[in-house]
Amino acid sequence: MKDDVVPIAKPSILLREEFDDWAVLFSTDSGEAYGINPVSVFIWKRLDGERTIDGLVEELIANCDDAPDDAGGQVLTFVNELLAKGFAGYEVDGR
């Protein structure tokens, strides 16, 4: 994936936040559900089509005291999973 790729969440995917920081992404199109951790919730909420992968990593490190050491790798893995599942799309940043 190139650095200037801007991922964007699909509007048909809903986020259900539960107690204890766990959450579920849920496709209203297919009914498929997918459990995610707090780091992924942080990323998901920012997949607005405005932020690049690098931007998301920077924001994660700046905002989370317990950001993982391999923040860049985790963000990339999560976004790739979303793309593979069809839960997110992407567009090349034309700004």
Add this chain to the structure above:
Amino acid sequence: MRVMSTPRLLDVEITSKCNLRCKYCYHFNSAGETKEDIETEEWLRFFEELKQCVVMEVCLGGGEPFLRDDLKEILSSLARNQIRFSIMSNGTLITDEIAAFIAASKRCNYVQVSIDGSIPITHDEMRGKGNFSRAINGLKTLLRHGITATVRVTIHKGNVYDLEGIAELLLEEIGLNSFSTNSASYMGLCRRNAEQIMLTPKERSLAMVSLVKLEKKYNGRISAQAGPLADGKIWLEMERARKEGLLRLPGRGYLSACGAVFGKLAVRADGVMIPCIQLSNIELGKINKDSLVKVWQEHPELLKIRGRRSVHLSSFEFCEGCDYIPYCTGNCPALASNILGKVNHPSPDACLRRFLQEGGVLPENI
């Protein structure tokens, strides 16, 4: 068990009316049989609240949901609010037109049709003349439109000898992937007709043997959350644990049978929220008047039912001296409530000790 922040699923009795009067219906002759259905607008408003709560699925039941002439409007509203739906039906009113509409919505998880026999007599005995062929037609209509259709078989005195035929019809002739089973329980209309309907321990033993065999034959394509197949499986596990002298089975020894109230809520046709369709007498509040989140997170009755998991079975006189305590879940709270008027009590209906005392035999011992 973790309680969800809001219910993940809602069972909604969209109407209290039905075109049939099945002899063991749990809806009629219960608090769920309400005089009036609330107006369409009320449901539509409520679905907007469900969207705010990110409810993932609404299961429409009743009564018979296909009786509502505003069903399309209701389904469209669910889709608009990004809520998937399923429908529980007797199958007799499903037309090509409504099936096409459901298929086009692309939000339907499944439609469940009740079929209790392989031939008209075993189905119609409890559900009324002509309804077997109507239900089969309804089921086939759903399948023709590519809708995921499931079948629930309710086992009773009149069809306990027809189980093999039912499996053959549904899995071989019609070609369903699977079907589920339960049995008529002491609720609703069944309370009036219990003698005629409910299985004796001998018939229950027979149903267990047939279903365990059929489940093997069809590679797990028959399932159950209640009734003889579910009881048979859980009782065999309990008996094995007792024979092997296990200290206890995980999560057992307490009133731990039901996890529904941790992720599910229900609404009666009059808009009253209840913990479960089968606990329709426990009123928690009214939709569009009381906040769903507040009811879900704070209502004392719900908290009490959730708390039943910490009630040890040895605290009940009913279980005194029972060797199965460390392996038992105390069974369905709704049945306990219907039989004894107490939710937080073991249900006598699925009590292994009582079943054996009354002459019941477990499958592997037959």
